[in-house]
Amino acid sequence: MDFFIDTANLDQIREAQDLGILNGVTTNPSLMAKEGIKGEENILNHYKTICEIVDGDVSAEVIATDFEGMIKEGEELAALHPQIVVKVPVTKNGIKAIKYLSGKGIRTNCTLIFSPGQALLAAKAGATYVSPFIGRIDDTSTDGIDLIYKIVDMFGTYGIETQVLAASIRHTMHIVQCAEAGADVATCPLNAILGLLKHPLTDNGLAQFLADYKKLNS
Secondary structure (H helix, E strand, C coil), rough: CEEECCCCCHHHHHHHHCCCCCEEECCCCCHHHCCCCHHHHHHHHHHHHHHHHCCCCEEECCCCCCHHHHHHHHHHHHCCCCCCCEEECCCHHHHHHHHHHHHHHCCEEEEEEECHHHHHHHHCCCCCCCEEEEHHCCCCCCHHHHHHHHHHHHHHHHCCCCEEEECCCCCCCHHHHHHHHCCCCCEEEEHHHHHHCCCCHHHHHHHHHHHHHHHHHC
């Protein structure tokens, strides 16, 4: 399973890249706003900076909701850098835009997926990735991880090559569960990725090793 980091924070992206396990980045307008990035030119330049830091795909989201606007923005984003993947919402116009963009050789990430049917339509339209939002599903007292299982199983049954990119990951256990469910990618906050390193037995074991070494050399 590939690891993407879900942020627009350059320091966090660099830290994840330095770990040696980062495969890509996902962003959205909310994450850009959180970093205080405003104005179209600044946003576009920020995407280019992210592409210079990482080696893999960088999802950049369209703001338009109409078909023509999505196409215009999608082509502009794709032209920024070869690593850009155009993120498009799973709406009627979004599906049409994915079909158009994929026909032009532009890779897409269909976002805001909350059902197997939405994932299937996006895949049929040619999406490179579909992004089920598991955390938001959990917020409605429904099992978000179960959706990952269903989409992975459906894509496997029909040999669909669209990758399942698990999004809206809230904590470390979500990452493990996505891996168990067969997600192709998990896009995560940095703290959730770093949480995979933590275990009390590791801490206790290291402390014991150091204590024993100190005794041998005192």
